[in-house]
Amino acid sequence: MAREVKFRQQWSENPGSPPPFAQPAVQLGEENMAEDANAVESLWEEVRELSLGNSVERLDSPPSSLDFLRRFVSANKPCIISNAVSHWPALSLWQDHNYLTRSLSDSLVSLHLTPDGRADSLVPLSSGSLCFASAHVERVPFPRALQFVLDSSSRKSEGASTRDPSIAYLQQQNDCFREEYSALSGDCDPHIPWATEALGCPPEAVNLWIGNHLSETSFHKDHYENLYAVVSGEKHFLLLPPTDVHRMYIRDYPAAHYSCDLEGGKFRLEMEEPARFVPWCSVNPYPSPETKKVEVSKFPMYFNGPKPFHCTVRAGDILYLPSMWFHHVRQSPDERGCTIAVNYWYDMQFDIKYAYFNFLQSIHHRPRSSRNRLEDLDEDADEDEDE
């Protein structure tokens, strides 16, 4: 009889035993906008309570393709897989920079140069308004490019000079691992077998990333399922689910490019002509002590809402970074001064989840609460929650 009651309740949505978190439809009336706003904030909490929990799940070994698809891809939920790529020759071979420079002695690779390590980030113009600035990119022989990354790290540590201000980051999200770095292809798996099986297609792009402790990527999302493998050093991710889109304060910014000469000339920031506008996340999650108060008051939904998911991905680990998740990335270098990672972008499905996301994004929302969490911020700043 208990069983019968259970099934009937499911069937008829008996309000005596509602499914978890079922919400009654908002009634007609003048309060609708306020109630819709509450609905947005309830969504932030609910997706955590229902599905995501408070931290990124860590698996001890690669999941089966079915398990990965069911528990993570379908649920649009991240996970970290420990020791997922420990078998790659890259894990040991790439510790030796001589091996890398020998293997790639003839390869031209894309070197990204910025004054501060931040490419694709928001930069203030002299007018005080912000632009979306891309790095100066130059194709350079790999041995020299790697030296730039290592030098720019140590130079910056010793204090920047005006003559030689550039921070170098080796990266290019255009399938660069299979193109610019093809000489290294034998050192990593060409794809992640259980992910390829789950997603039903080979990766659309494979990218290599060699940065130093100053390299930082601002909050953004990608329209790919992302399998992110760390080979050396550590990557530190801040993650927010797509349900939290309003907390990112996505605004249109005019596009600009850095320009400099390779030998340490000064950077020029050039606005694109004709003007082009790029929608980008406005939030810097790590404001300086001087700007923190202003940033918190400008972006209260980010700073006062549920904490973002922090996670650290170590050498040998893979992070599954689901499509549409907002992510901010920093890194800790290995003992030789750099962080090396390879990521696999697989096509995402543009299914009901994507339609819901677009709907959510199109809903106007202003924060309900203006309480300030400045005190908490200080405590949380360096916390990693997946440990």
Add this chain to the structure above:
Amino acid sequence: MAREVKFRQQWSENPGSPPPFAQPAVQLGEENMAEDANAVESLWEEVRELSLGNSVERLDSPPSSLDFLRRFVSANKPCIISNAVSHWPALSLWQDHNYLTRSLSDSLVSLHLTPDGRADSLVPLSSGSLCFASAHVERVPFPRALQFVLDSSSRKSEGASTRDPSIAYLQQQNDCFREEYSALSGDCDPHIPWATEALGCPPEAVNLWIGNHLSETSFHKDHYENLYAVVSGEKHFLLLPPTDVHRMYIRDYPAAHYSCDLEGGKFRLEMEEPARFVPWCSVNPYPSPETKKVEVSKFPMYFNGPKPFHCTVRAGDILYLPSMWFHHVRQSPDERGCTIAVNYWYDMQFDIKYAYFNFLQSIHHRPRSSRNRLEDLDEDADEDEDE
């Protein structure tokens, strides 16, 4: 270079090449409510354009578990699988009613009796308001119960009498196939192997349904992944995705039960005491010619919005009816006068899709358009779109 442009556009959401159907965030201002309303209607269209298409996909043979999970469960998208259960002994054995009555000669089964074939449906009270009426349910030996289903069909065809008005439907959504009908368990697979593998668990309930041409189930949704196999006759489904929740006009109705004696006494409709309210879909998709105009004007979002998905599931077919989809069911009997089906309820994941659904349901929405599609209705009424 084309490739680079492609990847950079994905990365930065270059507005020169937006992802399909990306919608800009609604601007601040007094128009927000109207714009949010448009967002709801855009969602109805977008999920069809992105993912669902205009009809239910029909597969020639069972999919692999991975394919099923990726293309249908994860995408929350229905499909019909032809000849999915043609190998069941039930397909031939159950054509013979003597076989059924012999096998179940000692079994007590749950017989649902209503005046019109509609259980769990909205019924007008003498006050003119509606209640949610459940069938009179009685445990009856199977041979007699089956005779009721067959007799009530033919009786109704000859015109109802006041003395003997009941329409019988053999069903009980409490795992009845494995309990009341366990004597038949060898005639069907105990679960659907590729679905069990995909969903990672055995079915939570298996139900048998034996109805006649008058049996009808009103629009509702279940919190289960549903694999619905037809053994004899045909089932006709109208389906609406969860994104269309506002079009169902879910309202709270007071619960009532039919009561009658088995030998054809009159039905009494008894309100539950203490009063209990059941949220239920208000729309009857097949109003009578006399009430059509009124119904269309009461439920314009249903009748003026995108057409529901029609599909017919034939003997040997399985319909995958995803969790949270609204469905309305009618049936055509086999030559012996009944329709027999077995359905498998698997636990659903309460993941980001469910959180999005609850959010959507909590958003107030009133229709933008009041145009009337009465003319189209006449054309569409008996159309099946999956052929």
